[in-house]
Amino acid sequence: MLDDRYSLAFRLYPYARSTEQDGDAPARHPVVVLGGGPVGIATALDLGLQGVPVVVLDDHEGVGQGSRAICFAKRTLEICDRLGAGAEMLEAGVVWNLGKVFHAERKVFEFNLLPEAGHRFPAFINLQQPHFERLLVERVRAAQAAGAPIEIRGRNRVDAVDVHEDHVLLDVMTPEGPYRIAADWVIGADGAGSPLRKRMGLDFEGRVFKDSFLIADIRMNAEFPTERWFWFEPPFKSSGASCLLHKQPEGIWRVDFQIGWDVDREEELKEKNIRARLDAMLGADVDYEIVWSSIYTFQCRRMKRFRHGRVLFAGDAAHQVSPFGARGANSGIQDADNIGWKLGLVVQGKAPERLLDTYCAERCHGADENILNSTRSTDFITPKSAVSHLFRNAVLDLARDHAFARPFVNSGRLSVPCVYDDGPLNGPDALPGGPARTRPGAPCPDAPVGEGYLLGRLGGGFTLLTLDADAPDQVEADGIVASRLALSAADDPSGALAERYLGAAGAAVYLIRPDQHVAARWAAFDAGAVETALCHACGKE
Structure with a gap:
């Protein structure tokens, strides 16, 4: 039976018996997601909003205690x-753009992560991971009420996996015993210790x-x-070789102390020593x-491949980076952003399966970029x-x-957004001066x-942006x-749109993917070129 020992911050999806537990043959689903964390829920939400039926299996009933990830980037x-x-996330979080670096008691310098205006979202918000997850699940509930085919099953722990060709x-x-479920596709978003990854003999x-x-x-x-x-x-010497301070909502502050390798972790976690x-x-x-404490070790690692036949891995299950730089959860959400539209097209029969290989190529590139920076x-x-x-x-002395x-x-x-330079889905860059x-x-x-912002008008499919x-x-x-989004100078009173999309060009046509990455761009519309780029962006050529 399942272990009852688990402290919840929010009990969001209590166990409820599924009718499938009474069946003799395993019910088959288009997509099953393992893991109810941010990456798993975001992926399920993306698929469900496309009309793709998806089941999330989580071995708990909601969000665990402890802030864990707290820095969520503008791209996220x-x-x-x-x-x-x-x-809702922006409203709940603590907004910040400014950082300061100190050496001992002296300030070395400060930096602004978003010095330019004209963005709806700030460089970062600080928001405890349980709240981030809660808001995603609340959005799932709203989507379910509107008909999105998403199901979250709490206290459903996967104990074995058998991968077949199709x-x-x-x-x-x-809690009421075992049952079996079948899936056309499985997404492993079950965390750094990923039981799925281990059961498949991957590392x-x-x-x-x-x-x-x-x-x-x-x-x-x-x-x-x-x-x-x-x-x-830091000048407070007994606190470690380095220290980091962040403000969170609800009067909570995050402090990270560098304490060395040869330490007694049990001793260090005693309240008197933390104090x-x-x-x-x-x-x-x-x-x-x-409120909460933990000890972690820096790790910069990833799986060799993120796709293994019918199983795809995302988030911490696929890659791990050290937490300085906020590249863990943010890169995981970029995984979800990449995999959602691609798997949606494949499941709906609109794109070949090889499109999923580009998820592996692009997000392995993203993981390598994060690992390089974190290292x-x-x-x-x-x-x-x-x-x-x-x-x-x-260097610190000079920088002052x-x-x-x-x-x-x-x-x-x-964390910054990943650019898929030389990506397998990129079309032509035929915009001189772009x-x-x-x-x-x-x-x-x-x-x-x-009256609004560009990204809010792009929609959830392919967009032909014309300027x-x-x-x-x-x-x-x-x-x-x-679908076309037609804009002109009259829609751009600040000049930011022209600066960011026209440059020295007088006009532009952009093909934009469902994940809001640029697929191709031209100086003028050409039907054949756009159609070719559209097919290429779906893995058809």
Whole structure:
């Protein structure tokens, strides 16, 4: 039977007996998602909004305790807004754009992650993962009420997996005993320890760094501003070799202490020892409550491939990065963003199965980018020799007074959208003078358009965005439709749209994928070229 020991922050999907548990033969579903975390729920929501039936199996009944991921990037908010939950997340979170870096007691410099105007969402919000998950599940409930075929089954633990050429069989355990379910496709979003990955005999490749970090979430009234503060060699020496401070909603503050590799984790997690570190940092007269604590190790690893026949892996089940830089949950949501529309087209018979191989290609590229940045951050934060430590501190000293040194300071390169340069679905870049930031493979940057914003008008399918260019209202190629969004200078009073999409060009036509990445662009509409690019973006050529 299932283990009852699990502390919930929100009990969102209590166990309910399914009629399938009474059947003799396993019911077959188009898609089964394993894992009810942010990546699994976002993927299920995306599929359900397309009308694709999807079942989520989670071994618990909701969201676990502890803030865990807290920094959600602008791109993640844009993805969640496409799914219908972005506004609620923005309202619930603590907005921040500014970060400060300190060395000992001195401020080295500060940086603004979103210095330009004309975006609906900020660079980051801080929002505890349980709240992020809750808002996604609430959006699922609203979608279900509107007819989206999404089902979440709590306390349904998968104990065995049998992968066949055209389907997958899953043995599921519930509080009332076992049953079996079949799926055309399975998405493994069951976390870093992924039981699915282990049962399939698959593993990670990469590095585990020999250092430990203590997380403490504390509730307190404090005068710290809503910014990201990072200390190298903080003046409160007993608190560790580095320290990070973030504000969260509800008066909660996140503190990360670098405590070294050769530590007694059980001893470090005792409240008296956590308080000793916090008191050294905050002062003994500051009143606070410890809400949650944990110790983690830096890991930068991924699976060799994210697709294994009928099984696809996403989020922490597919890749792991160190938490400095907020690249874990944010890259997982980009996985969901990539896999959702592709699997939706395949299930509906509108695209060949090989389209799913491009999920592996593009998101392995994204994982490698995250691992590279996280590895560099880790090496800078935790020097491995006296020479590298000397170099690190020399860079910090220079950066205080000289701007040229600041790009070398690495307290965690914060999550940015992945650009699929040379991606397998990219079409032509036939826009002379077009801005580099909107080249094929790039995610569309937002811009004010009339009374709203561009990304909110792109919809959930392929879009033909025209800027001062003629084109038909729709383009269809082999059953795939791209709907036109026609904009002109009159829709762009701030000039941001022209800057981000026209550059030196006088007019432009963009083919934009359902995940709001640019597929191709031209100086003028050409029916044959657009149809070819549309087919190519669906894996048909």
